[in-house]
Amino acid sequence: MTAAKGSRLQSRSFVSAQQVAERAGVSRSAVSRTFTDGASVSEATRKKVLEAAEALGYHVNHLARGLISDRSNIVSLVVTDIATPYQSKMIEVLTRRLQLANKVAMVINTSGETDSVESALRQTLHYRADATIVLSGQPKASLIETCLNNGQHVILVNREELVPGPETVIVANRAAAREAFHMLRRAGCERLAVVASDVGSASVSGRERAFVEAAKEAGMEVRVTRFGPTAYASGAEIARLLLSRSDRPDGVFCVTDLLACGFMDAARNEFGLNIPEELCVVGFDDIEQAGWSSYELTTFRQPIDQIATHIVSQIDHQPDSRIVHEPVRFQADPVWRKSVRPK
Amino acid sequence: MTAAKGSRLQSRSFVSAQQVAERAGVSRSAVSRTFTDGASVSEATRKKVLEAAEALGYHVNHLARGLISDRSNIVSLVVTDIATPYQSKMIEVLTRRLQLANKVAMVINTSGETDSVESALRQTLHYRADATIVLSGQPKASLIETCLNNGQHVILVNREELVPGPETVIVANRAAAREAFHMLRRAGCERLAVVASDVGSASVSGRERAFVEAAKEAGMEVRVTRFGPTAYASGAEIARLLLSRSDRPDGVFCVTDLLACGFMDAARNEFGLNIPEELCVVGFDDIEQAGWSSYELTTFRQPIDQIATHIVSQIDHQPDSRIVHEPVRFQADPVWRKSVRPK
DNA sequence: GACGCGTTTGCACACCTGTGCAAAACAAAC
DNA sequence: GTTTGTTTTGCACAGGTGTGCAAACGCGTC
Known part of the structure; x- marks a missing residue:
């Protein structure tokens, strides 16, 4: 020393x-x-x-070691909206798990312009990453294709491409969204609405579709509103749109907790509505803020720990790049708080 | 293709x-x-x-390139509590800036047990990182010393060691905390309190000390409470401690917005207090939630963009490891919202 | 002491790149 | 065609590591 x-x-x-x-x-x-x-x-x-x-x-020197042993022990995390509660939690858990497995995380931020995204994603090839974990809905499928072509081990999270090569991990959006419908129905809600963003990622639109489908099966109409990015401000804005009408909804499914927080705040502070008495709200993700006493949001918990554990365990398996892997599904269980009336 | x-x-x-x-x-x-x-x-x-x-x-192959050119273009981000709004925002901005400078971020999570921290931090040496940015208050000074001994370029954020070698970037905690005192005084608050955690990082204790000092100069007593980690739940817990007393404070400085959110929620939802009429609250950081309409928290904004830009511009400069660098200070300006009465 | 066997050690090659140096190619001017 | 100057090219080495292979070693047995 x-x-x-x-x-x-x-x-x-x-x-x-x-x-x-x-x-x-x-x-x-x-x-x-x-x-x-x-x-x-x-x-x-x-x-x-x-x-x-x-x-x-x-x-x-791990650079030299990786050069010869064909294992850099680097794992790329490709992610948009890093500062989001859900994504940052995911990064937190993944980095910790990776470190326990003697690997190290390289974070690729894909929030910027498209061409900068492309050059950033190329880093995963430049550094011969052992695997690339795509947490973002953003990057075009063609970029992922590039990684696959170069023998990269790609693991997709909450995407729904059906291409040969990458393994996929998804939460059971469909089942959860259907359950959300029944939760609102049992609470006696008559006029249902879905709050979504117009980002159109697989999880957002998947939850939206499943909810509408369940409603249709029960013979009910649902008003779907998509607006802006998947963020707090969008939820508030949609609330202003929806709640100023005379036939305002009394039961709302927000495809994301962040949207739900914005929606609840606008509903209470701008329209003076009581939750859950006059308006029931169901979210998705169970971010930290959902448990804050200003929200007490009833939502669905993504089993982030399980997901991360599974992902890390998959990294060292050499995948067969010719076949289409069946997605591994994780269940999202409801977390009952106080934004939905007990039946 | x-x-x-x-x-x-x-x-x-x-x-x-x-x-x-x-x-x-x-x-x-x-x-x-x-x-x-x-x-x-x-x-x-x-x-x-x-x-x-x-x-x-x-x-x-950047591994081979880094091997010979002595520039890996890897920058380590050493960080605790990644999922925190402030830290995740910092990571978001830094990764983006680094990518624009053709570098890539390696995230070292130092939240776990101490020995795992040590092995994680060693990664920055293993991969011959161009620089190590320490965003965390956690790692012991001795570990940083190890990095310095190996010729690592270390940049400390919001720490206050005075050792030769690392460059330091800090926000002007002192000036801001003193201003917080005057904001509360001008709002007519008579019984002041400081809400802090018992983590004891430089920024937390620095803000606490400066506030108390300013109060003492004005001849006022301040009750300081430290509890738990720097998190929402701690703020709520401290509120329960402080507000159940008959001489409860009417003006509170929370050294972190996260603490402030917890404090405000408990004050309103458990004690029925009106903010700012009966209780004024000042926070620090200006995290996203401070702007949510449930909080409308008056706070101090950390100029994260400026800080990140400065840090990235410093990376390629070869620092002189023998001298003690004067810390570079960034001003944290007040953001007026609605948790403090206008004077 | 000779033999046999399992463990340890050193040599040399491979991995993939950047770059100094000298040779080669080229362009221009006479 | 010769000379001069400039650009381009290939060779060969360096950078730090892992590992197969054969030699060396240690040790127990006859």
């Missing part, structure tokens, strides 16, 4: 295995083997090497 | 510059130079190379 102090002067001078070998009086191979699991080194040399490494401040 | 389809079968077979060279009928150097800015290649060969590269699906 103290011996390394001197290297502070000429910075960016990393220690190589060669230097460790010289100090320890062994060959460079011995050093390499000491830091490779399952390699054959005697206890004596191992000890000498570790001492020298500690003294010099040696750290295996 | 179509030619690459065949490579889908034997996966993880990346194309090398050698293969491109052979297909284009040039030397490998020509390929390398084509993808290196400012290298000398004739227009004719450049075109041949680009065609061959496109056909084969070639992508420069």
Whole structure:
């Protein structure tokens, strides 16, 4: 530790295995083997090497290791709207799980303009990532195709392409959205509405469709409103649209908790409505804010921990890129709070 | 594009510059130079190379490039509580800015146990990151010391160590906290309190101290309460402690918006208090939720964009590791909303 | 001491790139 | 056609690592 102090002067001078070998009086191979699991080194040399490494401040160069071993231990996370409660939670859990699996996360932000997205996504190829996890609905299918063509292991989350190659993980949007309908019905709601964004990602439109379908089966009409990005402000804006009408809805399914928060705030603070007495609201995702006492939102919990665990366990499996993988489904269970009347 | 389809079968077979060279009928150097800015290649060969590269699906291997050029173009983001609104926003902005500068972000989650933190932080050395940006208050100074010893370029955000080497970026907590005091005073508040966590990071305790100091100068007492992590639930819990007393405060400075949201919710929903009529609240950070109509929180805005821009501009500068860098300060301006009575 | 066997070690090659250097190609001027 | 100057090209090396292979070693047995 103290011996390394001197290297502070000429910075960016990393220690190589060669230097460790010289100090320890062994060959460079011995050093390499000491830091490779399952390699054959005697206890004596191992000890000498570790001492020298500690003294010099040696750290295996993973760039070089990845170059030769075809495993960079880097996993790309491709994600839009990073600052969103849902996505940031996902990143939180995934990074932690990846670290436990001795991997490291590279975050690719795809929020910007399309061409910058493309160049960003290319990083996953540049750095020979072990896998690419697509959390974003945004990137065009063609870009994912590019990754696949280069032998990338792609894992899609909440997308619904049916192309050969990528594995897919989705939550059971359909079942949950249908249940949302019945929750509102049992609460006695007569005039139903769906609040959605016009982003058109698979999860958003999937939930919307399933809810409408369930209503139709029960012989009910549903007003669907799509507006803006999937955000708080859009939910508030839709509330203004919907609640100023004389036949305003008394039961609302927001395809996202963020939309629900905006909707509830506008309903209460701008229209003076009581929730759940005059208006029932169901959300989706169970973000942290859904549990805040200003909302107490009844919603569906995405099992983020399970999803992350599954994803990380899949990374090292070599997928067959010729077949279409059946999506792995996770159930989203309802979380009862206070935005829906108990039946 | 179509030619690459065949490579889908034997996966993880990346194309090398050698293969491109052979297909284009040039030397490998020509390929390398084509993808290196400012290298000398004739227009004719450049075109041949680009065609061959496109056909084969070639992508420069940044692991190998980083190995030789001593620039990995990887920047580590060391961060705790990733899912927090403030931190996730920071990550959002930083990743975007980094990508514009042709760098890529590696996210190191330091929320877990201490030893896992250590191994995670070591990744920044393993991958020879160009710089390490420490957004977290958590990691022990000794770990940062390790990075510095290995010639890492370390940039600290909102920490207040005074060690030689790392550059530091901080917001002017002191000035803002003092202004918070005067805002509450001008609103006529008589019984002041500070709501803080017991995490003890530099920003949290710095704001707390400056507020108390300003009060003392004005001859006023302040009740300081520290509890739990810096989170919504802690704010609510502190509200229960503080507001159940007969001499409850009528003016509160929460060192974080998240604490403020929890405090406000408990004050209103559990104690029936009106804000700002009976209780004024000032926060810090200006997270998204501060602008939601359930809160309308008067707070101080951290200039995240400016901070991120500055940080990214510093990355390529080679810092002098022997001197103590004067911290770069950013001003946090007040954002007036409705949680403080207008004077 | 000779032999046999299992473990450890060093050599040398491979991985994929950037770049200095000298040779080659080219363009221009006479 | 020769000379001069400029641009382009290929060779060969460097960068730090993992690993197959054969040699060396250690050790127990006859």
